Each structure stands twice: as structure tokens, then as C-alpha cells.
Amino acid sequence: MAVPAHVAIIMDGNGRWAASRGLPRVAGHREGARAVRRAVEAAIRSGVSWLTIYAFSSENWRRPLGEVLDLTGLLRRYLRTEIAELKANGVRLRFIGDRTRFDRDIQGDLAAAEHDTQRNIRLNLTIALSYGGRAEIAAAARAVVAAALAGQLDPAKLCEEVFEGFLATAGTPDPDLIIRTSGEQRLSNFLLWQSAYAELVFLDVLWPDFNETHFAAALSTYAARERRFGARTG
Numbered sequence: 245m246a247v248p249a250h251v252a253i254i255m256d257g258n259g260r261w262a263a264s265r266g267l268p269r270v271a272g273h274r275e276g277a278r279a280v281r282r283a284v285e286a287a288i289r290s291g292v293s294w295l296t297i298y299a300f301s302s303e304n305w306r307r308p309l310g311e312v313l314d315l316t317g318l319l320r321r322y323l324r325t326e327i328a329e330l331k332a333n334g335v336r337l338r339f340i341g342d343r344t345r346f347d348r349d350i351q352g353d354l355a356a357a358e359h360d361t362q363r364n365i366r367l368n369l370t371i372a373l374s375y376g377g378r379a380e381i382a383a384a385a386r387a388v389v390a391a392a393l394a395g396q397l398d399p400a401k402l403c404e405e406v407f408e409g410f411l412a413t414a415g416t417p418d419p420d421l422i423i424r425t426s427g428e429q430r431l432s433n434f435l436l437w438q439s440a441y442a443e444l445v446f447l448d449v450l451w452p453d454f455n456e457t458h459f460a461a462a463l464s465t466y467a468a469r470e471r472r473f474g475a476r477t478g
């Protein structure tokens with residue numbers, strides 16, 4: 245079976261999971277953080293080398309302050325409690341997105357987590373935080389213009405490969421498979437450049453219920469697809 249090298253996940257449905265149980269939304273996010281652990285374990289066991297998860301979008305800052313504080317609080321706790329285990333499991337952590345919008349202590353924890361896991365090679369886990377695909381592309385464009393104005397880049401030589409080097413995901417292979425949970429079928433500003441040829445799989449499970457069986461089902465759907473990258477075969 246063809247195993248995707250890079251799986252990206254849009255974790256959706258925490259709020260609906262909580263509402264269906266008469267619980268506050270934060271209960272769904274808390275259970276969602278447990279599902280992240282299951283996804284990481286499933287990725288490692290399946291031989292996936294890269295896992296990228298969408299934990300917080302640029303637009304999520306517009307949620308009510310209480311929910312934003314719940315989400316950043318969960319992130320703070322996750323960073324302080326999970327790092328040791330991720331490290332022991334050979335996971336290398338990276339973060340993409342505008343980290344300057346988080347409190348200083350969180351920014352410090354993000355940098356420390358990246359530093360402390362930089363030698364790990366079993367799974368590359370990228371967590372998208374305060375991330376938006378268009379913002380990432382606009383930031384890359386700004387960096388390209390700055391490099392050109394500084395005489396470090398010849399505009400005539402700007403091709404796709406060079407541009408990719410300016411994205412937050414530079415050095416990361418494009419996702420082969422993007423999974424979205426909760427039945428919604430859209431990308432919501434996630435990895436817009438990188439998803440050009442990704443296979444999309446939409447699962448009817450709410451993120452807090454996500455487990456290894458769902459991960460395996462998405463991988464088999466992926467394996468059954470014929471990927472042509474725009475070329476025609478036969």
C-alpha cells in the first residue's frame with residue numbers, strides 16, 4: 245500500500261462535539277488535544293514521516309475572548325506537558341504561522357520545543373498556529389521583494405522552487421494527503437500553495453473522536469487514488 249510521506253490535518257468539529265454533549269466548547273478543545281496525541285501515534289505507527297496539523301488559524305483570533313484564552317491556555321499546557329513524550333518518541337516539532345501574536349511565554353516555549361527536538365528524525369510534526377495560507381504567501385512575497393531590492397535575488401530567476409524557499413514550510417515536502425474531519429469540505433486557508441496536488445479526504449468524524457482507525461481509513465482511501473500530478477498515463 246502506498247503510504248503518504250506527508251499527511252496534513254484540518255482538525256474540525258471540537259465545538260459540535262462539545263455541544264452535542266451539553267458541554268462548554270473548551271471541553272471539545274481539551275478532548276481535541278487528546279486526539280492530537282492519537283494522530284501523532286498513528287502517524288508514527290503507519291510510517292508517515294511528516295504530519296502537519298492546523299491548530300489555530302489567523303481567523304481564530306476573532307472568536308470570543310474567552311474561547312481564545314481557552315485555546316491559548318491549552319496550547320501553553322500542551323507545550324509544557326507533551327514535549328518530553330514527543331522528544332522520547334523521536335518527534336521533531338516545528339511551528340508555522342504568526343507566533344508574534346502569542347504571549348511572550350508561549351513564544352519562548354515554541355522556540356524551546358523546536359530547539360529541544362531538532363535532532364529527532366522519526367516524525368516531523370508541524371503545528372500551524374495563528375496560520376493563514378494567504379498571509380504566508382504574502383509574507384513570502386514581501387521577503388522576495390526585499391531580497392531583490394537588496395540585490396540578493398535576480399527577479400528573472402524567481403521560479404516556483406525559489407519562491408518555495410521563502411515560505412514558512414521551506415524544506416518540507418508538499419502534503420500528499422490532507423484530511424479534514426467533521427464533514428466540512430473546504431481548505432479554510434490551510435497550506436494553499438503546498439496543497440496544489442494533495443489528495444483531499446473528508447471524514448465524517450468530529451475531531452475529538454478521531455482515532456487510529458480513522459487515520460488508517462484515510463490512508464487506505466489515499467492508497468486507492470491514482471495520482472497523476474496533471475500528467476496523463478497510458
Ligand code: FPP
Pocket residue numbers: 255256257258259260261273274276277280298299300304318319322371451
Ligand atoms: C476546530 O473546531 C478546532 C479548532 C479551532 C482548534 C483546534 C485545537 C485543538 C485540536 C486543541 C489544541 C491543539 C493543540 C496542538 C494544543 P471548532 O471549534 O471550529 O469546531 P466547530 O466547527 O464544531 O465549532
